Amino acid sequence: MQKVGFIHNPKANKNRRGKVNAERLESLVSDSGGLFRATEDPDGSLVGAVDEFYDAAVGIVVSNGGDGTFQRILSACILNKGSRALPRFAVLKSGTVNFFANTFGLHNTPEEALYELLNRPDRDIRTFTVRTLCVNCDNANYYGLIFAGGAVYHFILEY
8 A cells, every 4th residue: 555645624614514533534634644734834725735645655645624725735745746756636525616636436434435535445446537727827827626615515505
C-alpha cells in the first residue's frame, strides 16, 4: 500500500455537522503510517500540507471535505509539484454536493471508504483518469474538474 496523505476540512458540511468521526479517520490514517493534516495553513492555502506530502513520498492524497476542498488540494498539488509526479487522489463524501464522489460512483461513508482504501492492495483500487481545467483568476491559477458547482446550492440558501 502506498503512503497516504490525508487532508481533513473541518468546515466541510458533514464534518462541521458532526456526521463524520474525524478522530476515527485520523486513527485509521495514523495506524497505516500515513500523514494526517486536520487544518489548513494560516494563510488559507494547502502548500504546507502538500510540501509535507511530497517530501514524505505520499502516493495517495485523500480529501475529506467537499468538492471545493478537493479543488483546492488538486490546485496545491499541481502548482507545487515541480518535477515530481502527481500523487493519486481519493475523495471522501463529506461535503454538501459531493459531485466528484458521486460522479465516480462512490457511495460509502467516509469511514468505510477510507478503511477500504487503506486495507486493499494497490492493484484492487479502482482508478479513473480525468482531465483537469485550469482557470486563471486575479493572476492565480486554479485547477479542478468543474467550477461553480456549489453556486446553485449557495444561491438557494441565500435567496
